Amino acid sequence: MSTEAKVPISDASSPASSGEGNTNSVERILSVAYELFSRRGIRDVGVNELIERSGVAKATFYRHFPSKDSLVLAFLEQRDKLWTVEAIVAQARGRGQTPEERLLAIFDVLGEWFRRDDFEGSTFTQVLLEMGPSHPLGQASINYLEKLRSHVQALAEEAGLADPDGFARSWQILMKGSIISATGGDLDAGKRAQQMAAWLIEHHRA
Structure with a gap:
């Protein structure tokens, strides 16, 4: 049974500037979200934790996902x-x-x-x-x-x-x-x- 879709996490402290970088940022965010939401539910996981764990800048996170929902x-x-x-x-x-x-x-x-x-x-x-x-x-x-x-x-x-x-x-x-x-x-x-x-x-x- 498949659970988390793991994606290698690299340093992404600044917003991605290329299409490939944008894709990698989205994959990292989704990989972390999949793991945390699956194990702990929705309300227990905050945006700051998602940003920190995925290794992206806050601006990058909100560019791809304007809200937690x-x-x-x-x-x-x-x-x-x-x-x-x-x-x-x-x-x-x-x-x-x-x-x-x-x-x-x-x-x-x-x-x-x-x-x-x-x-x-x-x-x-x-x-x-x-x-x-x-x-x-x-x-x-x-x-x-x-x-x-x-x-x-x-x-x-x-x-x-x-x-x-x-x-x-x-x-x-x-x-x-x-x-x-x-x-x-x-x-x-x-x-x-x-x-x-x-x-x-x-x-x-x-």
Whole structure:
């Protein structure tokens, strides 16, 4: 399970003057933000710490990210790409021969993630709970969770399951529940959820 996208950090105490320098500054800031936001949440991480850890000037930081919220939105977008699309969906699709096997493989992927030293829980759920559904960052998290559910729904449709939307919503409850249980120390939460997921598939067979 991919967590932080590390980028080599070089001395960047002054604003970048070239396109390549600008790109490097953004990558450094995002790399640090990914690590800190994933582990500690949003409110606990301040802009000054982000600037210091990324090694860029304050003016450079604000040129790329006018506000902390704009950086969080970029972080959530990166999290969706690394965690949802590459780490969960792509791996699950590569492990099964049929749509149903690919669905169940989601919990194999999660189960392996739960046992990693860098397991940090569901960022989208954490940000939603931390910021609230009415906050723009909370709403963005809701949107990304909906995107994750759409991937599950697509697999349900490929499997010919009845009510793929309802199935995906129930499936996502199992995913969220297993992640929360693993956060609480149940490293077998993926296996337990997978067993219930098999029952759910049976219930939705057309």
